Every structure is written in structure tokens, then in C-alpha cells.
Amino acid sequence: MVAVGVEEKSLIGFIMENSCAVLLQELQNIWDEIGESKADQDELLLEIEKECQQVYQRKVDEANCTKAKLYKLVATKEAELAALMESLGEQTPYSQVLIGE
Numbered sequence: 001m002v003a004v005g006v007e008e009k010s011l012i013g014f015i016m017e018n019s020c021a022v023l024l025q026e027l028q029n030i031w032d033e034i035g036e037s038k039a040d041q042d043e044l045l046l047e048i049e050k051e052c053q054q055v056y057q058r059k060v061d062e063a064n065c066t067k068a069k070l071y072k073l074v075a076t077k078e079a080e081l082a083a084l085m086e087s088l089g090e091q092t093p094y095s096q097v098l099i100g101e
Contacts, residue, residue, distance in 0.1 A: 027044075028041075
């Protein structure tokens with residue numbers, strides 16, 4: 001199962017690297033055509049890198065928020081299940097019911 005995850009990550013990384021490399025090459029060609037200075041090219045590349053980091057950070061923040069909401073929802077549902085089982089007079093912990101013991 002881990003190998004599949006690694007393969008998926010590798011494939012995603014490969015696709016991203018190739019698509020970014022193609023775009024970077026296109027950008028380099030344009031800069032060469034218009035005579036963009038090396039200093040300006042470096043500045044623009046740093047700007048692009050910063051923007052990419054901001055996008056990744058925003059996506060990580062969104063994923064963490066979603067994860068927190070899911071954990072809260074699970075905890076709420078577990079509490080509801082425990083209350084329901086208690087009202088039915090069940091003494092078995094709900095986790096044992098969920099795994100079929």
C-alpha cells in the first residue's frame with residue numbers, strides 16, 4: 001500500500017516537474033527573444049518561487065482546516081453514538097460495536 005502512495009507521489013512530482021520545466025523553458029525563450037537581463041530574470045524567478053510557496057502554504061492551511069473539521073465531526077458523532085448507546089442501556093463500548101467484536 002505504501003508503494004502505491006510513493007508511486008502516485010512520484011508520478012505527480014514527475015508531471016509537475018515536466019510541466020514547470022516546459023513553462024520555464026518557454027519563459028527563457030521569451031526572455032532571450034526580448035533581451036531580458038540576467039538580473040531581471042533572476043528577480044522574476046524569485047518572484048515566481050515566492051508566489052508558488054504562497055499557493056502551497058494556502059493549500060496546506062486549507063487542508064489542515066478541513067482535517068480539523070473532520071476530526072471535530074468524528075468526535076461529535078462518537079459522542080452522539082455513546083449517548084445513544086447509553087440511552088439504550090448498552091454497556092459495550094461503541095468502538096467494539098464498530099469493529100464487530
